[in-house]
Amino acid sequence: MAGQTCDLFDCGHRACGGCGAALVSRLILDAAGEDTIVVSSTGCMEVFSTPYPETAWKVPWIHSLFENNSAVASGIVAALKKQGRKEKVIAIGGDGATFDIGMICISGAFERGHDFTYICYDNEAYMNTGIQRSGATPYDASTTTSPAGKCATGNPLPKKDMPKILAAHGAPYVATATIAYPADIRKKVKKALDTPGPCYIQIHAPCCTGWGFEAEKTMEIGKLAVETGLWVNYEMEQGEVTKVKKVVRKPVEEYLKTQKRFRHLFRPVRNDTEIAKIQAIADRNAEKYGIDIKLKKD
């Protein structure tokens, strides 16, 4: 597995140093291989990888609009079928394209059962336009449209449960992942591509610019999200959770305090009430998915 993973996603792209989404692009292509057609939504990944004529994509790639990648993918899948071609189709969108503006197209494509894989790189806000809140923004995260202030503690709403919504469409395979575990991403992408029908993978992709942390901490923050139970890595097959990453859980503040978007929960004064609410979200996740490794008592 070591080494030559950048063959299909070229150097020279314009992502910020330490970009989680850039790593997502590389890992997807590494797992999918060259017989893959990629459909990108408008967003950071599209913009940092394709200023004309400098494309970083060495597989066939298409961008149309912000909200229509799964409809475009539907058409590609239909054309390939008619032409008797066997290439795989991957639609990639950020969380804004996926959770919000592209929802109707995704719902339609999944309901129709086209054979493609949808991958959401989830950096939990509209990063390309300057860190505005999306339906994927976690509770209490401060964004430029849900800022923390004297009478606000950041985003007042919980994160939408997209994987469950798409599982309810009858998607045969739904998974979550984080860039902190590259081998896991590769495995899940391969599994999705090998599963007939519309599959969905949601990848936690920390954004140093939007979340406010030092670039070298991208992987560490991905791990902390899982270790605190604020992000759960799991697989759903035919609507049932079949595999969950278990952890010895850490308190949520170990994740929160690493990022500027949650700084208002600690400064100027610590907000125990809000931190407790976020801890409760993690606790519910832990109970719902059974992620806790119970340590034996001596």
Add this chain to the structure above:
Amino acid sequence: MALGVGCSARPGKARDNKTGSWRVFKPEFDHEKCSRCGLCSTICPEGCIRDDEEGLPVPDYDYCKGCGICAEECPSDAITMKQEEK
């Protein structure tokens, strides 16, 4: 060069953009300490670390943005970030 019809292009030109010029800190690789695990080349968001024939990582400084993920994550502490001298 004629424009690509409909704003299309074949791959190859991305490499014209040498992102190494963005770098403030530069990763230096100590091959003595390296365990050849391949993690750094796997997780580099630029994809600019290659493994040589002996399995040792070789960065391409033309593209390395100096994000420091490789140094942070290296299990053998074989990579250190040094202030870029320009």
Add this chain to the structure above:
Amino acid sequence: MMEIMEGSHAVAEAVKQCRPEVIAAYPITPQTHIVEALADMVADCSLDCEYITVESEFSALSACLGASAAGSRVYSATTSQGLALMFEVCYNVAGMRLPIVMSIVNRSLGAPLSIWNDQQDSISLRDSGWLQYYAEDNQEATDLHYIAYKVAEDHNILLPAFVCFDGFILSHTYEPVDMITQEQADRYLPAFKPYQKLDCRDPISFGMYATPDYYLEFRYEIDQAMKRSAAVFEKAGKEFFEMFGRDYRSPVEEYRLDDADTAIVAMGSICGTVKDAIDEMRDAGKKVGLLKIRTFRPFPSAEVKSALSGVSRVAVLDKNISLGAKGAVALEIKDALYGSQVPVLDYIIALGGRDVRRKDIREVVSNAEAGIGDLFYGLRTEVL
């Protein structure tokens, strides 16, 4: 073979003969009879194609965009609100130079909601980079589909095309239509050869973004292709004429215009009524003629200027309005005649399906002769 057919069914038959590989469409009145007929053909295996029943018009054209980029000939049909919902994708398809053909069964745009005919829908996409062809009757609506594919797919053009025909007035009306055979259609329109496509053996990036260093040039290229398409339309029309005897070579059509004092300019099914009215007026000694616009994009300014060179006045019938200005056709005519002294009078007419009779055309001409124009014709002032 001459058959009595509903307009929608004749168009569906022509589309089938063009052998689309992917169809994606969403139902909307009065387009439904076309897509229902095509669905029947797919269900009966008389049309071998992937038919995607999308969840919106926005997705219909998006799916067509993907299928076209993947190298298939594709088709869709819509109207009115459906076309409005496609707005963003329309610009995208043209900018990406994908030769999609779409029937526009012309209908007004809300509010107020109206399912009846005018041409506001396609006119509102005037600047999107789609070729726009308008049909007078069901025969022309049918035939223009073969021609549209031929022009759109030409590697020197690569632009999408609307074939526009009036909702209900044509789409739901039975008329004799001379359908060509599948063999004839195959000879006229060979299999689709994409200029470039999504292909793992030759990976290309489609739909990249352009910095200010490139954007202007890409728009220029589209405009140039649009202008080149006039000659390709003429050539495609010539081939059609030679094979089937029906003449669509010219982007405009003149009717008794040679010695006319008053020229009426119009697009679409209203031209049939105008021709009948002209015959009556000619019988009564009035020198009136018609200039029918067949291709609104590209706009045939030179042909218009030449055709209208000898007339004393021009009366434009616009089934649309650029609110706050004039009808879109009148604006083009004024531009084409710039520098000449011929008065151009605009009549906003038949919006939202208001019926137009021969006597209305006579009244328009009387108005024009009296220099009265630039008005909404037939306003019911009693309800204002």
